[in-house]
Amino acid sequence: MVTASAPGKVYLFGEHAVVYGEPAVPCAIERRVRVTATEIDEGLRIHANDLQLDGFTVEYTGDGESRPDVDVAEPLVEAGMGYVNEAIAQARDAADAPDAGFEIFVEGDIPLGAGLGSSAALVVAAIDAATGELGVDLAAEEIADRAYQVEHAVQDGQASRADTFCSAMGGAVRVEGDDCRRLEGIDNLPFVIGYDGGAGDTGALVAGVRDLRDEYGFAADTVDAIGDVVREGESVLGTDDYETLGELMDFNHGLLSALGVSSRSLDSMVWAARDADAHGAKLTGAGGGGCIVALDETDDALTALKYTPGCEDVFRAELDTDGVRRE
């Protein structure tokens, strides 16, 4: 039995545009998904108690034939199970053990579908735990690469390497196309997260931006402009110039909003944080619903968000310098 864990992340800058080759800077946070893998004779048995479909907790045998005993639409079940199935396929491939069976337990403290990268953390931890159980130790870079293949497959062929690289390596990272690197010397940034209790469908939101970009030249320009914001932000990263960082986060949110991926509750949390004099605030991840990230070293944004209608939870997120690790 091997247990591995991997962190979630917030995007300081650059989500969505990173799918089209612009740079992005995600930062790993101290919230994790833990996966325990035990080799069994055959098949795949998954216990994912955090995964609630219409109020049911799901347990199922991922052998391609049986399905959860719940009355929900097949596509929902497939979407929910796709990450673990594909991660285990990667682990079998990496360990050259195509027939290895697994019992998998998943649990974590990252809200699902909320822009904090729970999918990447799940896939990274699952690949490490399952290969570890088969006696194979993959380098973090290889886990990142295999986890990217999984997100790419599950998100219908549209994904960047950002979430999976960040989760595997930890810390603040910079991703531009296939060029992935860790950023050294980044101190803990004063991140405050607001969570509306909702979720967005990453695949559908990414597809929406792609369609806008195909239809309108100015939407393509908006994606390019996000890249410009990231490049500008990089020049002050690692300094204590939170004023400029915050201003650029605000700009980044405006551009994401123009691309149609914000929502009323995300906007109202962003404005609550700004009204409380946070340096800046933006949605994080795919959007549609879920989380915003604000930059504020005081308790003002935290307190304001606590009293913001539509904000269900608010917490500080510490930068996690550890990526994937065995527990």
Ligand SMILES: Nc1ncnc2c1ncn2[C@@H]1O[C@H](COP(=O)(O)OP(=O)(O)O)[C@@H](O)[C@H]1O
């Ligand atoms: N703890 C978990 N247990 C089971 N499935 C999980 C868990 N964490 C994440 N997932 C999978 O990842 C999906 C969320 O991924 P995604 O839509 O990309 O949002 P995000 O990565 O921002 O959380 C969930 O719907 C579920 O399929």
Ligand SMILES: C[C@@](O)(CCOP(=O)(O)O)CC(=O)O
């Ligand atoms: C929108 C995107 O840039 C980030 C998605 O992040 P999350 O799954 O919403 O945490 C997609 C991607 O990079 O693959």
Ligand SMILES: [Mg+2]
């Ligand atoms: Mg995700």
